[in-house]
Amino acid sequence: MFDLGRIAIVLVETxxxxxxxxxxxVMKNMGLKRLILVDCQADLTEETRQRARGAHDLLEKAVRTNGLASALKSFHLSVATGSRPARWFERSLRPREMAAELKALTPGDQVAIVFGPERTGLTNEHLQYCHWQVKIPTAPAFPSLNLAHAVAILAYELSQGLSESPSKEGRELAELGQIEAFSQDLEECLKEIQFLKKQNPREIMMTLRQMLARAALDDRDIRILRGILRQWKWYSRANTHPGRDGG
Amino acid sequence: MFDLGRIAIVLVETxxxxxxxxxxxVMKNMGLKRLILVDCQADLTEETRQRARGAHDLLEKAVRTNGLASALKSFHLSVATGSRPARWFERSLRPREMAAELKALTPGDQVAIVFGPERTGLTNEHLQYCHWQVKIPTAPAFPSLNLAHAVAILAYELSQGLSESPSKEGRELAELGQIEAFSQDLEECLKEIQFLKKQNPREIMMTLRQMLARAALDDRDIRILRGILRQWKWYSRANTHPGRDGG
Structure with a gap:
């Protein structure tokens, strides 16, 4: 299985x-743990702590280096984020393609995903150390992603499909016999209130049956629906009884 | 082609x-434009402006409402974000599945993606207005995503593969406002026959609302359902009238 421990997020001159x-x-949300800060320009402030919300340990354990070259020394592959012309790179990929490619690498290969300074992105100086590029598609008129949003999207793609098959915890549907019994009760009530007299009764009942089918009812749903009809019959008898209503 | 203009981001009590x-x-980065602020608890401050970085126009054009119900009135489908048990919802989907499903909807259907307050997420009160749920998979030990990161990931998934062709020819769903009006009529009737007295009324109504949501009602369905209630009221009055029943 693909191991997220092989992936490091490398922030340059943040x-x-x-x-x-x-x-x-967001790294911690997505199960990423290795953070490398290259020539970090920011202090760890109260705002850092607030925004980290319980993930401050990642910052404390972050590796700090001077220069991107020394940060990347022990990695087998480095991927630049940003939107430079593709010709600079061995490969230029979309996030999903990148995730698929990384998962296909030899186990044990260490991968760095490199994010540039907020204002400029990665410079040519940095890019010479990167093999691949990953571009997050954006609206052409407003392409500049926040650093953490870019990390969020790539970390999300990397963490996708790691544990596959979540299994929809399914609801247990009611048996068809129960639904049919309810439909018949309903039909009887609709006749009683003279609803089915007015219009095409078969067509109306068919439409109602289709609604019930689409509603994917479970046992509890059916109990509630039958309870409503039972209560309605009780109410209807109680209130039409001459002894109670007699003028 | 799928049109992101059909999607609104709804932030509740931010x-x-x-x-x-x-x-x-990040909405603007990903080509989303419709923002709805429900009972917004935050002012637009200098920090807002800094973090928006040129997307402040989205906030100025944001629709503001009181209450989630009124925000959702003109939508056909609402998707709750968060990680409630799946049994609450018609469907519980991963982001990619949600994007695929939304792209398969009838053109013209309006979709709201609903995000809860930062601290609590969406409450049961909010969830009764939501049909589907989308869960962003996270590390189990650290599941709480920042609001903007959640928006980033879902907006990214929605904007992916936009030029891929949709689309099942679907039924035109009724607007949520119509379904809500029927739910309120129904609730009134259930009170009248004293069904809602007996058991937990809020829970019963929530279950009924979920059934209605799952049933994917169109305009004709709603007309029939409302017709039944109208006819029932007529019948009920006619038969309890002392002049007719007098013993």
């Missing part, structure tokens, strides 16, 4: 204390 | 000015 916290939080 | 800005920014 300048916003809030972004540091925010990145740590 | 309390952080920074989150407002952050959500606006």
């Amino acid at each position: 300048s916003s204390p809030g972004n540091l916290g925010s990145v740590a939080r | 309390s952080s000015p920074g989150n407002l800005g952050s959500v606006a920014r």
Whole structure:
């Protein structure tokens, strides 16, 4: 199985204390643990702590380096984030393609995903150390993603499909016999209130049966629906009884 | 082609000015434009503006409402974000499944994606207005996503593969406002026959609302259901009238 422990998030010259916290939080949400801060320009402030919300440990354990080259020394592959022309790179991928490619790597390969400074993104100087590029598709008129949002989307893609098959915890549907019994009760009531007289009764009942089918009723639903009809009959008899209503 | 203009992001009782800005920014990055603020607890501050980074227009154009019900009136489908047990919902989906399902809806259907307050998420009160649920998979030990990160991930999934062709030819669903009006009529009738006295009324109504949501009602369905209640009221009055029943 693919192991997220092989992936490190590398932040280059991050300048916003809030972004540091925010990145740590979403990394921890998505099961990523390795954070490397290259030439970090931001202090760990109160805002960092607030935005990290319980993921401050990732920041405390983060590896700090001077220069991207030394940060990447022990990795087998580095992926630049951003939107430089693709010709700079061996491969230019969308997030989902990147996730699929990384999962196909040899187990044991260490992968760095590299994020540039907030204002400029990765410079040419940085890019010479990156093999692949990943581009998050955005609206052309407003392409600049927040650093933590970019991490969130890539971390989400990487964590996808790791444990596959979540199994929809399914509801147990009621037996068809129960639904049919309710439909018949309902039909009887609708005749009694003279609803089915007015219009095409068969067509109306068919439409109601289709609604019930789509509603995917379980046992409790059916009990409630039958309870309503029972109560309605009780109420209807109680209130039409001459002894009570007699003028 | 699928049109992101059909999707609104609905933020319920957001309390952080920074989150407002952050959500606006990533919405604009991903091509989403419709923002609805329900009972917003946050002012638009300098921090909002900084975090919005050029997407402040989305906040200025945001629709503000009191109460989730009125926010959702003109929508055909609402999707709750969070991680409640799946049995509460017609469908519980992963982000990618949700995106695929939404793209298969009838063109013209309006969809609301609903995000709860930062601290609590959506409450039971809110959930009764939601049909589907979308769960963003997270590390079990650290599941609480930042609001803007959740928006980022879902907006990213929605904006993915937009040019892929949809679409099942579907039924045109009734507007939520119509379904809500029927639910209220129904509740009134159930009170009258004293059904709602006996058991937990809120829970019963929630279950009935969920059945209605699952039934994917169209305009004709709603007309029939409302017709039944109208006819029942007529019948009920006619038969309890002393002049007719007098003994």
